[in-house]
Amino acid sequence: MIHRHDHNQQIVGISTKCPAWNWTIRHNIIQGAGTGIYLGNSDGSAPFIAGLIEYNLITQTLGYNLQIKHQQPRPNLAGMPAGDQVTTIRHNVFSKADPPRNPSSPRPNVLLGHWPLTGRGANDRYLVYSNFFYQNPQESLFQGEGRIALYNNLFVNHMGGAIRFQPHHDKPREIAIFFNTVVAKNTGIYHAGHNDPSLPIPWIANNAVFANRPLVKLFPEWELDFSGHSDDSRFGAYAYDYSPGWLPILSIKSCRADNIRNRHLCFAH
Template sequence: MIKPLVALIGTILLANMAAGSTAYTATPDTYVALLRELAPGDQLTLSPGIYERGLPIHNLNGTVHAPIVVTGPDGTLPALLLAHTGRNTVSIVNSSHVTVRNLTLDGAGLPVDGVKCEGHAQWAHHITLANLDIRGHGNNQQTVGISTKCPAWGWVIRENRIVGAGTGIYLGNSDGNAPFIGGLIEHNVILDTIGYNLQIKHQNQRPELPGMPQERSVTTIRDNVFSKEQGASNGPMARPNVLVGHFPLVGPGSNDIYLVHGNFFYQNPGESLFQGEGNIALYNNLFVNHAGDAIRIQPHNDTPRTISVFYNTIVAFINGIVLLKREGDPEYSQFVAGNAVFGKPPLSVPERALSANLTNRYEVAGRYLNAPFAPLEKLDLYPRPGRLKNLPMETHTLHSYEGWDLGFNGESRKNSFAGAYAGEGRNPGWPLSKNRKP
């Protein structure tokens, strides 16, 4: 039996060599040296253990068909990257087509970021961060779970869990000169941050870098859980769960758009659940804030532009949906339609933008939804029979948005329901929780 096994192993190694890729397995003693050797198509697997020397993803460049992969083990024992003073744990500089996945990042309460695309980098594109467990990064509000501080495009941030960070995900720089372009942020769980669960910064004029998109790009934020039920700042330091800033005002990128759909926004004692400006489509989301506002579309560094807010279910102790613009701002296409909104007031939106919303006071949401005031383990925003159905709405302008015709559970919208769900009665889908949305 030994000879056939040897032959099989030889065949696998030859196949890897023919494909120009190599699979490495590392330990805490060997992984840094092996990182430097990675070439397109290579995979480095970190064995279970504690890794204390960071993960420098510096000048590692795979290709679209042969990315470089750095992964933890698939078993129950993790590869744990332990933070160190003065060094961001996963540090990314001038790298592309790299996947980092299946790792635990423990910040140990230090003032360092979990994943940082460093500010001295020139670029970082097509980076995938998947199934990272990021914890212990709550030293202060500026300590971040995942951060980009150089021009970044084509990123995928997927299935990560970030708990108790100062800021969960912060993409771009505060001066607008490190744009985050064409990203996909999906199926993450971000809980109990001091500041933002997620912020994407505004963008100044787009730089010209090799491979950077100059045509219209889409950044998609879908199927995430954003909760600030505990540990959030109050007063002047309070921040929304999610804030998205504007794209370049003119030139390449000025027509970019955020598609924000299928997310569960839960609780914020001092701020709104969502705030945005620029070009935004916000749809098929659930919003619950028993202390304050749900949605505020308003000027921040510029102004709301093309805005589409539709098919959301909103339960907010104060404002349901607010849409504001500065006096003298140009007119853009803006509409708020097909939402089920319970607030005080439900809507503060220009009349010209409104169409076919179902609205009522916050206190009566239970007449329409199964259990909108229950604790999370029993919270149920699914419509009661006969309460949110048959709300006629013009939909032809929605067809360019991915998944516009799918409810929060992914079900097809065969009937005219207000709000995020496309059904009524007993919820056949995901019970709301702080776990990953399937």
């Protein structure tokens, strides 16, 4: 547990400053940090590759709950994965519900930068699913660019927007947004391609705020809802005719084994 590590926004709970791969960041509680988790370097020179970030609770940060920096062309290092890789962010709770202590520097709860534009890593992808994004009085809950699949998440922001895909250091490239439940005061889902026809067309389907057709079976656990129930005909993050399972609270999501499917399902303690 990391508590009140927040003298200023540059003080970080968990950070990398060199190339890192195959990390697992799991079951951490960060309550009050300048930035909760900061992976990579500001100039894109320290790539974070093939990571797993799951079952963490991050609240009360001055800046980001989680930021993974954009990546420049990767160095050729011994042991670094060479093929296409996936970084997975799942079953986390990200909250900026408290009044801002740094109002001049608003930040989203989570920001994901782009992958390398050429060479190793150019086809890597973020899979972001079954997370609870809660409140941000100044910014959207999630912002991303590059190659990202965002699905089965719950977004609640009574003070602003929820999901934004827009240029930061590059632009949104291959984006899939589906089976999310969004409750937001302002914009629910924004993609900059609406104003810039040169950007690739995203796949936006079966979210609570949009009513498109179901997406084909492309991503792991796409057919499981926020609580782990299977239903591929739903809209939003929850399946029909099931109890909600894990109730959205500011604590680490719990889970139990599903021996039939060899999966973990999340429920309340």
